[in-house]
Amino acid sequence: MVRKYFGTDGIRGKANNGTLTADLALRVGMAAGLMFMRGEHRHRVLIGKDTRLSGYMIEQAMTAGFLSVGLDVFLVGPMPTPAVAMLTRSMRCDLGVMISASHNPYDDNGIKLFGPDGYKLSDEVELEIEALLEADLHKRLAKSADLGRATRIEGVQARYVEFAKRTLLRNLELNGLRIVVDTANGAAYKVAGDALWELGAEVIRIGDEPNGFNINRDCGSTEPDALSAKVREMRADIGIALDGDADRVTIVDEKGHIVDGDQLMAVIADSFHHDGRLTKPGIVATVMSNLGLERYLGGLGLTLERTAVGDRYVLECMREHGYNVGGEQSGHIILADHATTGDGLLAALQLLDVVVRSGKRVSEICHKFEPLPQVLKNVRYASGKPLENALVLAAIQDAKQRLGNDGRLVIRPSGTEPVIRVMAEGDDRDLIEAVVDDVIDAVAKVAVAA
Incomplete structure (x- = not known):
């Protein structure tokens, strides 16, 4: 089934005059609420948000949706995404909601959903919710006596x-x-x-x-x-x-x-390794993390398990293979001993722990390795599948051969727009520049033809 609403991190779009309307938020509340009406107990959902103006609208619309199918709603106001995940578990809720578009501008907004365990929903559950969104939800409304109640919870920040x-x-x-x-x-x-x-x-x-x-x-x-x-x-x-x-x-x-996320992961991995806190001899990161990080970890006797781009894929790998540290170059750091999602504050606190215990300056601590030159370029295409074209496949194969064992080539389509991202890294900057340009040129020729 093709996804219509959910992307790689929940539902996201322009608020009100775009894809994320009050009507959609209402129906997501109804559909997600029905999905998690399991058992005979009184069902609860916790809703947090960031500080966007549209958060009020989406919060109220989702609240109405949940109440209409019989869930009680706990409103906690502006709270970090990891706090919502933590509180969903702590308060024994059946579902958690974070209304946010993360690092996007104010006129975007989004809906992230968490299960009762505090983890983001699986692709399969999101697809089931999408199917419900297309159904006649009014046939599933609660009776008047079974409507939910909304309560604003105080003290959750503390x-x-x-x-x-x-x-x-x-x-x-x-x-x-x-x-x-x-x-x-x-x-x-x-x-x-x-x-x-x-x-x-x-x-x-x-x-x-x-x-x-x-x-x-x-x-x-x-x-x-x-x-x-x-x-x-x-x-x-x-x-x-x-x-x-x-x-x-x-x-x-x-x-x-x-200091980027790769250096921060190196600091935390080193600290956890020294203290015997790593559950596996390594950490998880995406294909975009610098090769310098992988080499540094190798020097400590640790491995770097790579995943597709996206913190959800990092977390899936961590859970499947038993790692307790993972993250992205962008600064999503997941510390599985404490949190079920990336948490910027917890990652910063782990760095501060190293600063205090070592007595060293942050500049000394956070330069664990010299990053290898890394080049990332994008090329747009009109339609079709450029990465399946014979000319592009030949250019990619040639690029890999030229890099050999001294570099990496990562090519991936964007999940949100018709863009191919080409990244290469290695010891020789001139070589990786040339490699990226050659692949970009091949994709561009196909894109023009498309």
């Missing part, structure tokens, strides 16, 4: 802050550390700074004044320039930038230099 703190050793304190935290005017605008302050740090907050329109605008993990400038201005020890729903993180060292 619960998440306490949960985050407990992922560290109880005696660990951040006294003496000056930390700039940029919460992207998003879901973590209160909890991230509060957690760091309660651990003893001097906290300078930016990107913490959401107004419904400024989420991710010139701030957050995808726009870290403001954080870098603030770290240098305040002579801070570290900068921490989260994205709109706080499931990813970008670190800035005391010099204002940006």
Whole structure:
């Protein structure tokens, strides 16, 4: 069955005047609610959101949908995606909902669904929900006496802050550390700074004044320039930038230099390996992670298991093979001992644990390896399947032979637009530039023909 609504990370689109309307949100609430009406107990769903203006509309529409089929609704307001996953389990809910478009601009929004175990739904369950969306849901409405009730839950922010703190050793304190935290005017605008302050740090907050329109605008993990400038201005020890729903993180060292997810995974893997906390001798990352990370881990006797791009695929591999650390170069870091999804704050806390225990500067700690030159280019195509064309297949095979064992070539179609992404990395920058250009040229010729 072809997906109509769900993408690689839930449902996402322009809010109200695009694909994500109040009507769709209402029907998703009804369909997902019916899917999780299992057993005779009173059923519950927990709904969190980020700070987008459209969040109010979608929250109310989904609430109406859930209530209409007989589920009780717990409303927790702006909360990070990982907090919603955690609270869904903690509060014994049948379903969790996060209303967010992550790092996208304010006029986008999205719906992420979590099962009672706090994990995102499988492809199979999402397809079942899609089938229900096309059905006549009005025949499945609850009787008047069986309608659900909506309750706004207070104090959940403090619960998440306490949960985050407990992922560290109880005696660990951040006294003496000056930390700039940029919460992207998003879901973590209160909890991230509060957690760091309660651990003893001097906290300078930016990107913490959401107004419904400024989420991710010139701030957050995808726009870290403001954080870098603030770290240098305040002579801070570290900068921490989260994205709109706080499931990813970008670190800035005391010099204002940006640290990506690969370096952060190297730090956490090394720390966990040293302490005997890795459940398997390795970690999981995507095909986009730098070859330098793989070589560094190999030097520690650890492996790097690679997956397709997307944190859901990283998590699937982790669960299937028993890894407890995984993530993406973009800063989605999953620590399976504590969370069921990426959590930017928890990843940052693990780095701070290393900083405190080692007494070293962040710039020393976060330069575990020298990244290999990496080139990524995109080419659009009109239609068809360019990657199945004989000319393109020949160019790809030639590129792999030229790289040999000293580099990697990754070619993948975008999941959201007609774009082919071509990435190569290796020790010789001139070679990888040439390899990427040759493959791009081959795809472009086919694209023009298409």
